[in-house]
Amino acid sequence: MKLEGERVTLGVTGGIAAYKAAELVRLMVRAGLKVRIVMTPNATRFVTPLTFQTLSLSQVRVDTFEPVAPDRVEHVALAQETDLLVVAPATANILAKMARGVADDLLSTFYLAYGGTTLVAPAMNTQMYLHPATQENLEILRKRGVVVLEPQEGELACGDYGPGRFPEPPYILERVLDLLYQKDFHGKAFLVTAGPTREYLDAVRFISNPSSGKMGFAIAREARRRGARVYLVAGPTHLEPPWGVEYIPVTSAQEMYQRVLDLYSGVDVVIKAAAVADFRPKPLAEEGAKFKKEGREGLLIELEANPDI
Numbered sequence: 001m002k003l004e005g006e007r008v009t010l011g012v013t014g015g016i017a018a019y020k021a022a023e024l025v026r027l028m029v030r031a032g033l034k035v036r037i038v039m040t041p042n043a044t045r046f047v048t049p050l051t052f053q054t055l056s057l058s059q060v061r062v063d064t065f066e067p068v069a070p071d072r073v074e075h076v077a078l079a080q081e082t083d084l085l086v087v088a089p090a091t092a093n094i095l096a097k098m099a100r101g102v103a104d105d106l107l108s109t110f111y112l113a114y115g116g117t118t119l120v121a122p123a124m125n126t127q128m129y130l131h132p133a134t135q136e137n138l139e140i141l142r143k144r145g146v147v148v149l150e151p152q153e154g155e156l157a158c159g160d161y162g163p164g165r166f167p168e169p170p171y172i173l174e175r176v177l178d179l180l181y182q183k184d185f186h187g188k189a190f191l192v193t194a195g196p197t198r199e200y201l202d203a204v205r206f207i208s209n210p211s212s213g214k215m216g217f218a219i220a221r222e223a224r225r226r227g228a229r230v231y232l233v234a235g236p237t238h239l240e241p242p243w244g245v246e247y248i249p250v251t252s253a254q255e256m257y258q259r260v261l262d263l264y265s266g267v268d269v270v271i272k273a274a275a276v277a278d279f280r281p282k283p284l285a286e287e288g289a290k291f292k293k294e295g296r297e298g299l300l301i302e303l304e305a306n307p308d309i
């Protein structure tokens with residue numbers, strides 16, 4: 001499915017992760033979204049509006065009293081032109097203002113005038129995030145229907161370790177698209193196979209193929225975005241499983257065959273995008289052991305057929 005210029009307003013607030021919002025804008029524009037940016041005055045101390053203007057190809061809004069055109073009251077006009085509000089990164093400060101209805105800058109005023117689907121990606125120092133005030137504000141927003149992305153755990157810019165890290169922009173994009181896609185596969189279950197299989201000769205050697213898994217992963221992602229429940233049975237790849245799919249990693253063709261059989265009767269659609277090995281070698285060594293080269297002039301590998309999936 002192609003998105004057709006759905007209108008996202010991105011609120012950027014004054015946190016150290018503001019620079020990562022630039023990457024998010026690039027991804028959203030590439031995904032076909034029409035992106036407009038509202039920065040808090042404090043956010044402009046971290047990244048210039050020019051960066052966001054260049055990436056979004058539209059004028060960045062900062063000041064409540066300086067509309068982009070004289071016939072507009074910006075917070076009201078923009079509210080009518082927005083399908084989804086994303087606040088990323090969301091500071092502790094903006095979360096408090098959104099929770100309590102404070103309207104003292106363009107972004108917080110716009111939030112009250114808008115009242116539509118909203119996603120926030122909090123990012124801050126761990127103590128700020130875990131503070132009861134912040135947690136209460138997040139709870140108020142969740143109860144109001146705001147989608148709150150959990151921050152990641154890890155080392156923060158301030159040197160602390162814990163929750164508070166800004167999620168990676170591709171993940172935020174996925175959650176944005178999830179909110180915008182029509183759910184025309186709602187109630188359907190998909191089973192998708194992907195990637196290569198590995199057929200082991202001994203504990204460390206195997207026969208495989210160069211399938212990347214990209215096709216199956218893309219199909220699984222698309223079906224998920226459109227509301228399906230998706231099982232992705234995949235051989236070894238370097239890909240991140242798409243958000244929201246049930247990921248079932250396997251190694252050999254026989255394993256893939258078994259997992260597919262287990263799931264088959266419970267799904268509506270099966271898409272077989274895996275590059276499954278037709279044959280597997282008869283083992284050259286005991287289970288868990290390596291075969292030795294010493295004393296061998298050559299090697300004959302005997303193959304037996306794998307089941308068709």
Ligand SMILES: Cc1cc2nc3c(=O)[nH]c(=O)nc-3n(C[C@H](O)[C@H](O)[C@H](O)COP(=O)(O)O)c2cc1C
Binds near residue numbers: 014016043
């Ligand atoms: C270097 C620096 C980094 C900051 N990083 C964060 C942050 O990641 N998250 C946060 O909530 N506040 C952070 N702050 C504090 C906010 O900038 C401050 O609370 C500000 O009032 C937020 O304004 P805004 O929400 O209107 O953008 C940081 C401050 C400084 C000086």
